Amino acid sequence: MRHLRQITVIGLGLLGSSVCLAVSRAFSRMKTAGFTHRPTTRAKARRLKVADIVFDDIRKSVADADVVILATPICTFGRIFSEIKDALPPGCIVTDVGSTKVLPCKWAAKRLPKNIYYVGSHPIAGSEQRGVEFGRDDLFDGALCILTPTANTNRSAVAVLKKFWSALGCFVKVMPPAAHDIIFANVSHLPHITAAALVNASNAQELKFAGKGFMDTSRIASGPANIWADVLLTNAQNISRGIDRLTGELSKFKKAVRSGDRKKIQKLLESAVLKRKSFVKYKMSRKELV
Amino acid sequence: MRHLRQITVIGLGLLGSSVCLAVSRAFSRMKTAGFTHRPTTRAKARRLKVADIVFDDIRKSVADADVVILATPICTFGRIFSEIKDALPPGCIVTDVGSTKVLPCKWAAKRLPKNIYYVGSHPIAGSEQRGVEFGRDDLFDGALCILTPTANTNRSAVAVLKKFWSALGCFVKVMPPAAHDIIFANVSHLPHITAAALVNASNAQELKFAGKGFMDTSRIASGPANIWADVLLTNAQNISRGIDRLTGELSKFKKAVRSGDRKKIQKLLESAVLKRKSFVKYKMSRKELV
Numbered sequence: 371m372r373h374l375r376q377i378t379v380i381g382l383g384l385l386g387s388s389v390c391l392a393v394s395r396a397f398s399r400m401k402t403a404g405f406t407h408r409p410t411t412r413a414k415a416r417r418l419k420v421a422d423i424v425f426d427d428i429r430k431s432v433a434d435a436d437v438v439i440l441a442t443p444i445c446t447f448g449r450i451f452s453e454i455k456d457a458l459p460p461g462c463i464v465t466d467v468g469s470t471k472v473l474p475c476k477w478a479a480k481r482l483p484k485n486i487y488y489v490g491s492h493p494i495a496g497s498e499q500r501g502v503e504f505g506r507d508d509l510f511d512g513a514l515c516i517l518t519p520t521a522n523t524n525r526s527a528v529a530v531l532k533k534f535w536s537a538l539g540c541f542v543k544v545m546p547p548a549a550h551d552i553i554f555a556n557v558s559h560l561p562h563i564t565a566a567a568l569v570n571a572s573n574a575q576e577l578k579f580a581g582k583g584f585m586d587t588s589r590i591a592s593g594p595a596n597i598w599a600d601v602l603l604t605n606a607q608n609i610s611r612g613i614d615r616l617t618g619e620l621s622k623f624k625k626a627v628r629s630g631d632r633k634k635i636q637k638l639l640e641s642a643v644l645k646r647k648s649f650v651k652y653k654m655s656r657k658e659l660v
Numbered sequence: 661m662r663h664l665r666q667i668t669v670i671g672l673g674l675l676g677s678s679v680c681l682a683v684s685r686a687f688s689r690m691k692t693a694g695f696t697h698r699p700t701t702r703a704k705a706r707r708l709k710v711a712d713i714v715f716d717d718i719r720k721s722v723a724d725a726d727v728v729i730l731a732t733p734i735c736t737f738g739r740i741f742s743e744i745k746d747a748l749p750p751g752c753i754v755t756d757v758g759s760t761k762v763l764p765c766k767w768a769a770k771r772l773p774k775n776i777y778y779v780g781s782h783p784i785a786g787s788e789q790r791g792v793e794f795g796r797d798d799l800f801d802g803a804l805c806i807l808t809p810t811a812n813t814n815r816s817a818v819a820v821l822k823k824f825w826s827a828l829g830c831f832v833k834v835m836p837p838a839a840h841d842i843i844f845a846n847v848s849h850l851p852h853i854t855a856a857a858l859v860n861a862s863n864a865q866e867l868k869f870a871g872k873g874f875m876d877t878s879r880i881a882s883g884p885a886n887i888w889a890d891v892l893l894t895n896a897q898n899i900s901r902g903i904d905r906l907t908g909e910l911s912k913f914k915k916a917v918r919s920g921d922r923k924k925i926q927k928l929l930e931s932a933v934l935k936r937k938s939f940v941k942y943k944m945s946r947k948e949l950v
Contacts, residue, residue: 571905
């Protein structure tokens with residue numbers, strides 16, 4: 371990674387600022403540059419020394435970058451690609467940290483010139499918090515990061531990003547964008563909708579009696595609505611199928627509960643206990659999420 | 661509480677053993693007795709010194725009790741009331757830690773003699789772990805505990821149990837059994853089903869890619885299936901209504917996502933963010949769940 375002299379992060383929220391901080395921790399000589407269109411965020415980022423330099427001009431921010439990382443809401447990517455495309459130095463690697471990958475890959479292919487190497491990234495890290503002040507240099511420690519090259523992606527750009535995310539603490543996996551979007555519809559976007567729907571289905575007065583169980587089950591529903599709206603909008607079909615599957619499982623519970631079918635209720639509960647047990651065991655064995 | 665010399669806990673799982681340990685911490689002079697029908701659990705309970713005395717005869721275990729606490733699966737309560745009713749000393753207070761209250765109150769009224777004072781209790785504490793070895797003397801610190809007297813409940817027994825649970829670290833609230841079962845169907849039993857249904861709707865291979873969000877959203881699905889089957893069976897109607905409400909909220913998401921309605925998606929997500937924010941704020945302000 372010696373040849374990477376500067377990375378530029380566009381968007382300095384929780385993820386963007388954490389990328390800057392993690393880069394500073396991992397590569398003491400790599401220069402970090404940040405851009406955000408919000409003056410208040412720029413002021414905070416400068417005060418917190420999140421990046422070596424914080425730009426107020428997006429084109430200037432990328433002019434000397436070896437790697438540019440978009441960390442803004444997904445639906446801004448198309449516009450940002452158009453804005454920066456002529457300011458990027460030839461050979462620059464562009465990536466993003468968005469939670470869906472099919473559409474970002476299409477937008478990049480359409481808008482970025484041939485001498486710019488785009489690869490989609492998705493580091494599975496974050497929290498329900500938001501904002502530059504929550505940035506942490508260890509946010510990516512032990513996190514998965516998916517890279518989603520297509521048939522046209524430059525292979526050495528993939529290799530560089532593999533090393534880059536690994537150095538930030540990630541386990542890197544590579545898969546096609548479409549496979550990524552199916553999997554994450556199911557393991558991430560559907561749980562988010564589930565948590566939000568559960569909160570919306572609850573009575574505010576009754577919630578005063580909720581315990582730690584409700585707290586944990588609903589935690590991710592506190593994630594930023596604008597960012598998640600983009601995720602859901604850009605993965606609609608897979609998510610819609612996931613909702614159907616969940617609704618089907620809920621009907622099984624309803625039927626069993628209404629008919630007082632203990633055997634069936636216990637079977638449904640046991641199945642969840644066992645499936646979760648093996649998932650947790652797998653994660654622990656890989657020292658992810660510990 | 662000076663007049664309480666002995667409590668007997670029937671069932672020495674996570675909750676039962678934690679009651680014993682918390683009593684020993686709170687009342688140094690109160691004798692703790694425990695009963696469990698499993699020889700291996702009795703051996704463990706004795707080795708771990710969970711109670712001052714561990715009985716292998718349920719009737720003997722309650723013979724000198726001032727307070728008897730059932731901490732077994734709910735559907736065993738009726739049978740246990742019948743088994744112990746002639747062995748209980750007159751004036752004894754009987755309670756339980758079950759997560760539903762309408763049926764336990766009915767069973768107690770039908771099976772326990774008039775000189776025995778039953779009051780339903782529901783301490784909102786626990787975890788997805790199970791077993792005597794997970795008992796903790798601080799499990800009830802900061803937890804809510806609901807007492808559910810009926811029109812026929814002895815008022816001084818309610819007062820004694822209020823003080824008892826408070827001494828164990830609980831905030832005590834009093835409400836009728838029916839109100840309790842409606843509220844906890846919504847804030848506890850429905851989240852449990854939601855978590856289990858989400859896991860059941862997931863593909864085991866895909867779960868390898870799940871992150872902390874899925875982990876937390878599904879945590880309570882690891883709770884013991886036999887205990888939860890009893891909870892669901894004894895609160896069927898309220899739970900069935902909750903599932904309908906949740907399914908309705910999920911359909912709103914599906915419709916908005918399929919039609920690409922950003923405004924609607926963001927509104928649904930915002931509503932969950934705000935509702936959860938005020939619930940978390942309330943809990944924090946009361947130092948519950950902190």
